[in-house]
Amino acid sequence: MRNLAHLLETRQVSSREIVKHYLGEIKQQEPDLNAFITVDDVGALAQADAADMRRSQGNPLSPWDGIPIAVKDNISTKGLKTTCASRFLSNYKPLFDASVVRSLRDAGMPILGKTNLDEFAMGSSTEYSAYGVARNPHDRTRVSGGSSGGSAAAVAAGEAPWSLGTDTGGSIRQPASFCGVVGLKPTYGWVSRYGVVALAPSLDQVGPMARTVEDAAILFSLLAGPDPKDATSADARNFEVPFWDDQFVKDLKIGVPEEFFGEGLHPDVEKAVRRSLRTLEGQGATLVPISLATNDYAIDTYLTLVTAEASSSLARYDGVRYGERVHAADSNTMFSKSRAAGFGPEVKRRIMLGTYVLSASHYEAYYEQAQRVRTLIKLDVLDAFKQVDVIITPTTPTTAFTIGAKRNPLEMYLSDLFTAMANLSGIPALSVPCGTDPKGLPIGLQIMGSHFREELLFKVGYVVERSAAR
């Protein structure tokens, strides 16, 4: 991205030319990739022209002024359709920008369009999108992952230089891993959620997806910071892109949790991750075997909390103030019919499960129990960081699976086996490509750190990225 910024700065290329290039890629690839739900050619070109005008007057808004981006379609964009991949919001145009979108606009970045996802970000493959699956650019018979599959596929296919995703249980990292791009789930609270359509408010975070670790760090530096409009935004500082050295590696203690290298992990994935670990060790890092035994409970805890929070978050879709309405003689029937027509099967399933665990007779046994197990998981994770600086694991147990392969919802939920822990404990986690399997499908490595240690994650990721490229 620094190269592109330099070309713009020295007027060797215009923002219009860059945007036209990406719109051309989109036009050519979309018919079978389906990474976008909405493409905004007109808006993106107008924003590009405005950026070029600012450059010609010597007043760029930022070094990235004029570099375009793609935005996941559950993030509000003023006047630009935001469907959440749901029929319910098929014609919904937000009246305001999410704070993260505001940040992109303040940096002068044209928005190419809105990327595909599982409906309301519920899923791990984009197969639950009401607008069809976003395919994997490395093998179009396979999924791009999810829920931010469109954001990952668009970047991997060269339809956008970078993108925004959201991550509730792995929704940035798993598709990043499947598509061979870099994705960060930031520390809970460091990026504003204002204007981001809620799935599970205590777990959701917006994060950057990019082709390189440095690009992801640059994009993250634009997103991170407090926001008075988000009550859960941390009173955290801004984020500065780190200085890329590798001297720090010789003092680095890397935790390797045995639970993430056991049953269910594909040998190709294990091989690639272990090779990166050996490279880091060769540069002086110490590998420390650790145990994160509570990961055994992570998926069930996550599912209980995410369905409970989702059933509550989605109560707002009632066909009164926006969205699609099915007419009926009385309001209750209108709500029930509108919701039945607007939501897809996975969304209904999660609303049903969530309603069950929150209902008066089951609240204590399920929801409250899960909240307490969440505390145990968090303590387990934070305890590990007393011994080590970062924890490295595979991002996903396998490479991208075939479209239609996972018909059982419980099997689909296991996609988040290695990623949900970071959301439950609020820590940052970065997925970086670390190799490919014999079919040429990308493999991702996950680096976790304690709260607000994103800088260290990027620095470790940078070393992993370079060793994988060799």
Place this chain on the structure above:
Amino acid sequence: MLRLIDRQEVIRMARLARLELSEAEVEQYQADLTNFLTSGKKLQKVDVSAVEGTSHAVSITHELRKDEVGSSLPREEVLSAGPETVDGFFKVPRIVEEQE
């Protein structure tokens, strides 16, 4: 197959969630709820007596903002997003007495 959850309970949940379900969906979610609760059983056995629940992963202190009037979205624009409006209000069908 084992049915931990009976049909009536599924219908009750759907009513609470304001979701109209078809016969096939009731059947489906009855099975899904059962599978979900069976798979989540090990969670019930975890000893959590020593800890409180976590509702937010990062502890933060909420600060009240200053009580100042800020700008709001224009009323006409907000109303224009609604499926049906009348005289500056969102319009809904008649509201009958709750049956519960």
